[in-house]
Amino acid sequence: MKHLPSERHTLSILVDNEAGVLARIVGLFSARGYNIESLTVADVSDNHEVSRITLVTNGPPPVIDQIMAQLDRLVPVHKVVDLTDWGPHVEREMALVKVAGVGDKRVEALRLADIFRARPVDTSTASFVFEVSGSTEKVNQFIALMREVGLVEVARTGVVAIARGAEAV
Incomplete structure (x- = not known):
C-alpha cells in the first residue's frame, strides 16, 4: 500500500x-x-x-x-x-506574547504589534504582554518575529472553529 x-x-x-x-x-x-x-x-x-x-x-x-x-x-x-x-469554516486562535526589551527593540516590538493588530494588555518599562488573535499562521508569524526582538514567553488558547453559514453543523 x-x-x-x-x-x-x-x-x-x-x-x-x-x-x-x-x-x-x-x-x-x-x-x-x-x-x-x-x-x-x-x-x-x-x-x-x-x-x-x-x-x-x-x-x-x-x-x-x-x-x-x-x-x-x-x-x-x-x-x-x-x-x-x-466546507467553509472560520478558525481563530489567541495568544498572549511576552516581549522584553528597551530602546530600539521596544520600538520595533510596538511597530510589529501594530502591523499584526496585536494589542498590549500589560506593559512595564522593560516588557510588554501582547494579545494577538487570528489564524494559526498569523499567530505563528507574530511569535516568530517577536523572537527577534526579545520574546520571553508565550501562552496560546488553541484553535476554535465554527462552520460558516446560517445552519448549525
Missing part, C-alpha cells in the same frame, strides 16, 4: 458536559498513537449540559475517517463534524 500524505483536520465534537469526557476522548487518541495539535473545550448550551471540543489533528484520510468513527461511537459524544471536509 502506498504512503498517503498527512492532512491537517479540524474536528468539532459536541459532548455531554460532564467529568471524564475529555479524558475519554484524549485517551482514544493516546491509545491509538494519534497526535492532537490543538484542543479547546467550552460549555456551549444554556443549561450547561453540552460542551464543544475543537480538536486539530493530522493524518492521512483513512486515519481521519477512523478517528471520526471511533469518536462517534463514544457514549458521551452527540455529534462529530470534520470542519475541514464539511
Whole structure:
C-alpha cells in the first residue's frame, strides 16, 4: 500500500458536559498513537449540559475517517463534524506574547504589534504582554518575529472553529 500524505483536520465534537469526557476522548487518541495539535473545550448550551471540543489533528484520510468513527461511537459524544471536509469554516486562535526589551527593540516590538493588530494588555518599562488573535499562521508569524526582538514567553488558547453559514453543523 502506498504512503498517503498527512492532512491537517479540524474536528468539532459536541459532548455531554460532564467529568471524564475529555479524558475519554484524549485517551482514544493516546491509545491509538494519534497526535492532537490543538484542543479547546467550552460549555456551549444554556443549561450547561453540552460542551464543544475543537480538536486539530493530522493524518492521512483513512486515519481521519477512523478517528471520526471511533469518536462517534463514544457514549458521551452527540455529534462529530470534520470542519475541514464539511466546507467553509472560520478558525481563530489567541495568544498572549511576552516581549522584553528597551530602546530600539521596544520600538520595533510596538511597530510589529501594530502591523499584526496585536494589542498590549500589560506593559512595564522593560516588557510588554501582547494579545494577538487570528489564524494559526498569523499567530505563528507574530511569535516568530517577536523572537527577534526579545520574546520571553508565550501562552496560546488553541484553535476554535465554527462552520460558516446560517445552519448549525
